[in-house]
Amino acid sequence: MRRLDRSARSFLPTHLSLPQLRQSAAGCTGCDLYKHATRTVFGEGVARSSIMFVGEQPGDQEDLAGHPFVGPAGKILDKALVEADIARRDVYVTNAVKHFKWEPQGKRRKHKKPSSTEIAACRPWLEAEIQVVKPRVIVCLGVTAAQSVFGKAVRLNELRGRPLSTPLAAIVFVTVHPSAVLRHPDPLERTREYQRFVEDLRSIREQLRSKAA
Numbered sequence: 362m363r364r365l366d367r368s369a370r371s372f373l374p375t376h377l378s379l380p381q382l383r384q385s386a387a388g389c390t391g392c393d394l395y396k397h398a399t400r401t402v403f404g405e406g407v408a409r410s411s412i413m414f415v416g417e418q419p420g421d422q423e424d425l426a427g428h429p430f431v432g433p434a435g436k437i438l439d440k441a442l443v444e445a446d447i448a449r450r451d452v453y454v455t456n457a458v459k460h461f462k463w464e465p466q467g468k469r470r471k472h473k474k475p476s477s478t479e480i481a482a483c484r485p486w487l488e489a490e491i492q493v494v495k496p497r498v499i500v501c502l503g504v505t506a507a508q509s510v511f512g513k514a515v516r517l518n519e520l521r522g523r524p525l526s527t528p529l530a531a532i533v534f535v536t537v538h539p540s541a542v543l544r545h546p547d548p549l550e551r552t553r554e555y556q557r558f559v560e561d562l563r564s565i566r567e568q569l570r571s572k573a574a
């Protein structure tokens with residue numbers, strides 16, 4: 362990944378703990394995304410969670426609430442976790458980019474995909490979260506998350522559904538972002554895509570259990 366003039370790196374605290382990281386990230390101006398968002402939305406969950414889910418960026422509701430995965434995509438993730446028998450207490454959820462990027466669409470704030478530069482600028486926060494939480498498995502929800510975790514542009518379909526490894530974690534899985542499930546206009550396709558998402562989570566759970574056995 363190329364060297365950046367600006368990034369979150371200069372905002373990292375000297376002592377890495379989740380409360381310290383959260384506090385420091387609240388004042389991050391490592392790229393321009395902070396200018397139009399309400400607040401930094403940092404990851405949530407307990408240190409030493411077995412699984413870290415990495416999404417793209419906070420959405421409209423997350424930006425207002427200040428918590429990740431509380432909007433429609435978060436509800437899909439919560440439902441799928443229950444169906445895959447993964448305990449929420451074992452899970453840390455975060456995003457590759459910590460500020461909401463959007464463009465106006467009438468009265469709405471429409472989600473806008475973060476650029477490669479913004480993903481790279483925000484990566485130090487994700488690296489620090491991984492260093493503190495030390496998850497056994499990282500799950501990339503969508504291509505932006507995978508780009509951040511792998512440190513390069515990737516194709517989701519080439520990586521989906523099998524265990525991979527990166528310098529950041531021994532086991533990494535890539536699957537879709539739950540918002541992609543919601544976006545399917547056809548209800549039948551939506552159901553199929555949701556089932557496939559749950560199957561991906563089940564295979565991650567199996568992988569964890571086989572490693573623990």
Ligand code: SF4
Pocket residue numbers: 368369386389390391392393394395401458459460479482483486
């Ligand atoms: S998106 Fe990340 S790097 Fe950019 S200002 Fe927000 S926290 Fe900092």
